[in-house]
Amino acid sequence: MDFTFTDEQQMLRDSVSGFLTKNYDFDQRNEIVRSDTGWSRDIWRQFAELGLLGLPFPENQGGFGGGATETVAIAEPFGAHLLAEPYIACISLGGAAVAAAGNSDWLEKVMNGDAIAAFAYEEGRGTADPIQVTMQATPTDEGFILTGEKRMVLAGGEADILVVAAELDDELGLFLVDPSADGLSVTSYPTMDGRRAANIRFEAVLANSIMEKPGEAIRTLLDNAILAICAESVGAMGALMKQTAEYAGTRKQFGVSIGSFQVVAHRMADMKIAYNKARATLLYSAALIEAGEATQKDIAILKGQTGKLGREIGEAAIQTHGGVGMTDELSVSHYHKRILANDALLGSSEYHLRKVGTLS
Amino acid sequence: MDFTFTDEQQMLRDSVSGFLTKNYDFDQRNEIVRSDTGWSRDIWRQFAELGLLGLPFPENQGGFGGGATETVAIAEPFGAHLLAEPYIACISLGGAAVAAAGNSDWLEKVMNGDAIAAFAYEEGRGTADPIQVTMQATPTDEGFILTGEKRMVLAGGEADILVVAAELDDELGLFLVDPSADGLSVTSYPTMDGRRAANIRFEAVLANSIMEKPGEAIRTLLDNAILAICAESVGAMGALMKQTAEYAGTRKQFGVSIGSFQVVAHRMADMKIAYNKARATLLYSAALIEAGEATQKDIAILKGQTGKLGREIGEAAIQTHGGVGMTDELSVSHYHKRILANDALLGSSEYHLRKVGTLS
Amino acid sequence: MDIDFGSKLEDFRAEVGAFLDEAPTPAIREAGRKLTSVFAPFEQCMEWHQILHKKGWAAPSWPKEYGGTGWSVEQRYIFAEEYRKRDLPPLLPQSLGMVGPLLIDLGTEEQKEKYLPGILGGLDFWAQGYSEPNSGSDLASLSCRADADGDDYIINGSKIWTTYAHHANRMFMLVRTDNSGKKQQGITFLLLDRVDYEGMEIRPIVGLDGSPEQCEVFFDNVRVPQSGRVGEENDGWTVAKHLLKHERGGSAASPTLKRGLERVREAAKSTPSGFGSMMVDDPVFQRDMGELEADIASYEHFEKLAVSGHPMANDPSFPSMNKTMNSELVQRVSVMITRVTGTEAIPFQNEALRVGANVEPLGTDLDLVAMPYYLNSRATTIYAGSNEVQRDLIARTVGREG
Amino acid sequence: MDIDFGSKLEDFRAEVGAFLDEAPTPAIREAGRKLTSVFAPFEQCMEWHQILHKKGWAAPSWPKEYGGTGWSVEQRYIFAEEYRKRDLPPLLPQSLGMVGPLLIDLGTEEQKEKYLPGILGGLDFWAQGYSEPNSGSDLASLSCRADADGDDYIINGSKIWTTYAHHANRMFMLVRTDNSGKKQQGITFLLLDRVDYEGMEIRPIVGLDGSPEQCEVFFDNVRVPQSGRVGEENDGWTVAKHLLKHERGGSAASPTLKRGLERVREAAKSTPSGFGSMMVDDPVFQRDMGELEADIASYEHFEKLAVSGHPMANDPSFPSMNKTMNSELVQRVSVMITRVTGTEAIPFQNEALRVGANVEPLGTDLDLVAMPYYLNSRATTIYAGSNEVQRDLIARTVGREG
16 A cells, blocks of 8 residues: 655645745735636646646546546645636536547647636535436437526636536436527626636527436546545645644733643644544545545545535634634635535535445 | 522422432442342332322322422432432332322322332333334233333332333323233343343233323323433433532642643533533423423423433543543442433433424 | 413514514615624614614613613513514624623713613614734733823724724723733723724724624724723723623523524425435434524523523523533534535625625525625634633633532 | 555455454354453453464564564455454454564563563463553653662552453553652663562452453562663653554554444344334434544544555654544444444343353343443543543644644
8 A cells, every 4th residue: 555646746746836835825816816807817827837737637638647646736735725716617627527528629728728618517505416417408400408507617607618417318418518608697706715606597508418328437527526626625724724733833812822722732633633534535535546446435435524624624723713713814714615615516525424324 | 480499399309419418328329239139128218208209299199299390309319319219210100100090009009118110111222202112902801911022121120010001002001010920021130320120021911901092191201201310310410510520620630630721621611511501401391391381392302402411421521530430439430321321211312302303 | 480371471472573573674674684693784783773772672681770671581582582583683782782781780870871872772883892913812911001191091002803893983992001910900991982083093804704894993092081981990800801791691692593593494495405305304404403403492491591590690600601602502503504505605795795785696595694604603602702711711610519 | 656456455355254254262252242342351362362373363563573464554454354344352452562562672682582472472461550540641750669679679559550450461561760850751661570479469440331451550569670671771751652652553443443333234224213214224323324434434544544654654643643533433433332222232231241151131242232332432532641641742743744
């Protein structure tokens, strides 16, 4: 058994981390989030140059063939820097969907940073499993017709292409939709964790099928996206732990640093335990996914534990910071909000931990 | 609103408490528990003399007409002294059943302390609700025939008369059974909290019906017994809190009393919060029962909260005591065991708290 | 023991319900529905305060002779229940729950005459100037100083976490008037009859939910009259401790918690559990709700014992226990709300939250408030003496229950 | 990253399974089924140790040159899984997990030669004499003293919580050899080659589960040879800290936790939930089990990262984190067991628990062990450095992960 990064993976991680430390500190990040677009095309272009946009895609499709470990290696720093750019939306979800469908035109644009692909999947209140998708695709002579609504489509408002998951003949299929298509209405909004998403209504929208009966493909896509989401959260958790330890070591009350109060110290010990559990599960799950041995239970454990432990850490960090932890000014609450938003995506910890119990 | 004891009730409480302090300290109690019978006929006789055995029964049946508050007033001290005598078994359950059935012969013997009545209800793994009783009563020419098994019948081994709950025509009925009846086999045992109970097998045992279609009567009986059980547990919780505070104030580690460690102090604060919640619910529930306004949800809240909060307090007390809390020698673990056993009786906190959620 | 269940109470309930159905304006109702905090939207909240005052119901817990209602405990709970049932905005606690009761207990006749009518009538809003950047849980270490100068004090320093100071027209505060002794000594309690003194500056702080609720208040040689002092100079810690009793004691908080659960259950009727049924019929949801409902019930019992005069309320740590229980239940309810709203709570919709905003929310009212309410509720275990400090206080009393 | 899933491992699993199916005697199996503690019934446990030793499998985590198996991490987990699946009694940790590895690391050649064979072979049982009545969490304050006298030490004082001392034939202990400096200085680590020295008395303590597992050991001028010292005189704290690493590190603990859940799930198949189905099909049970199973999985991942050499295990607080996680999971599993056994766990059946007892238990095997196991497991957060002390240690390292 070996759960360490290779030298190459460590270099990748360090380079992403170094890039973000230089170009994406908390103030820079906030400026980007508060801008009209909510994220930076400039950063995105540099991601393309660094090869990050093509990282997870197979070499025969023009990508760099990165696996689960590479995803972890870059997504942890993304979390630590509260990335606003739509990496998960456009690469782990939208791009992965066009890649899975073998659509090399769109994939190339995505990898070059020339197009944003969004994945329209969620239908409201946590579409945790593909079988919960209810939108129907109706075949007609001109193509497929989609009617219904997708919600919380990450980067849905700025997408150049939408990949929509919809039911066809009682099985899931993937469909390409032009965001300017007739019958489509897009309501775009910022999310509470500093990203952009959209609710999208479909009224008899024409769509191209790119994958019918995807079977395991869609499950694989979701599993990889869950890994990226969880890695991002674990990155945020690590940052929270570090910052809280630093604050507790310097903030004084009653004449001593608050970290010298045993209750505060034990809360930090619990944060560290939670972080190590979450990170161990993240790395172990990455190894399982890489070995092709991850079961649905393993994925549920990963998503469930990350959400639960992340919430514990976030709440502990705010409580330890006290008043300043309640402000928009400090990054603490922003990390917590990112963790909570990630928990809600693709099935909450409530959902997944219960699923673990049903899979036994 | 008023949730205080009247002067009379306070006197009753003080007298029971005083009697037990004098005659039933932890050493005396242990001697009694370790004796062959497991409880003291002598103490029982004195209970009769003090009027405790007739306390909850209506005056027109020769009792003292005590209500819910009187039950609380005596059962809290019972819990604080880890009473081994079968008050709940024989008075709150068995006696209450013969009283409800209007069987004055047995009730008189019970009130005089001349007979032990046991209530055979539980069928294993927590018979939390009368509708879960499955034992069938079959009418024949000579009387009713009972077949099946009752488990954890408190005082079942030393009972002079058994009141058995069994189904008759899809409704619950109460049946009197002579413990020496043919077809009855009684396996008696001590319980982990220092009481006696029995598993009782019925093979075509002849029984007299004393109450058919009892309707609300059996529910009232169980509600009152739950109140007594919970009061006993709250008494034990109070004793645990006091003892733990005392220990934490005197036990030294690292040169200071362990209570001066903030984590220990906060654990004690949590014990106190839990105790006050439990006691408030106990007193409030007693007032509701007395007013005839207690719903099934109220009873479920009482039993659920007492079990849950009691476990928290017991576990906290043991942890705070450390090694000595793990011994048979100190009363700490005995209180915890009583609280756990009471939690298991008539539906655990798991059962009741969930029931609260279904009753909304 | 005794609880009143008489039919007169049902008449009272009907009377309360009828008034609460009719009296609030649409904007007041909207403010209640959009509540994301203990502190309701200011403008509508004050408007509603004035309406309640006209009816004589602004301060049920005040002594009757000062304008209280004289209701029984049962009546007070009925009022609170009917009030919460309609999601009406709670009145702001700083004036009615804190400085008002304090003045009734410890104010001079002149102070009472000058200030109580405005407090009771909802004409004034008082900000609470306690915490400072370096004095949070360690409140007694405060350093914002007031130097006596003739009949005045000259204040220098700053206050922080001063809720709604940007809406306030008056302020009560703790200042340092002596540095020579123990830190608890040398503190003075002051009333400021206005907040626009020269040298005073109020800066709102944007909270983690994106809204400014708290403020920083800066004092640069601010001259205020000494007549605003409550109690003796340097005796402000005693005054503040007296007030904390009111701040932590909060009467009839359980109806708010129960209403929160009701809203969750209502939403659960149309929210799929993800396991084949609506959440409301899902056993796991029912169990979790049952557990929380039972714990809220125990808190309600605790609260009712206290307000009805049970000796449990005489425990010196009663205010701390009450604050700890209530704040942690508020947080648990807030988590339940985000659980039932799920991904629908993720959009950031601050504009739609504004009362009177012409912005359609993306989902239901509960979806709209869920996340801001959850986030804002993280403060309940921090403010008014962090729960760590409360547990320190409670621990000192364990085993001394008598 | 790499995890081996090869077919060779499945062959290994089959080999292990075949041996474990065949080798244990019925009494050994019974001892495993009646396990209510970390510490299995003594006699059968030692018998089983000897059988495993004959096979060469007594000490999988020992270096191969000292009699270890040389298995890969994967193999060690497979062994542990198959072992637990059959509910076989775990070997006692004091000898194999503590004093053995310590001697391998720090013992003299003479000590190794003298003691390792008996430890590895299961011929000796070593009691651990650490705690004293006034030195629990504050271990360094121990006062049981050893005075040098020629080639001997003369020991006076007492030890407590000495697990299975009444079964032991040897003992390792900490003694005070100097009082002049800091309390951590002046401690010496001693090996006692027997426990029946004149002046030594061992008294079992009845535990809250009704069984004697712990002992008190009294020393009244007990003369022991100085050759039993490990490390230098007054350097015993360093030695003990080294050993704590082994004590807290415990490899492959997760299979025990997983097996506990399996037994719960098995019992849940025939236990009514009280809500219309068997527990195993009950959503609430499934959720609670899922939550616990996932947390055990994270612990397993943590453990596997560590044994496979991930840098996470180099964190100075790793042993404390490991001990804290494992002990608290043990307790949660034990609560689950009492939940599934319900009222059937209430009878006190100590006689039926004895291996070889001719007493029919009232219910199932799990009913029989449930309550003693739950009660006994309360100790896991107390012994080997209470979890309070562990969290103190962990806290000191937070933010220094590098």
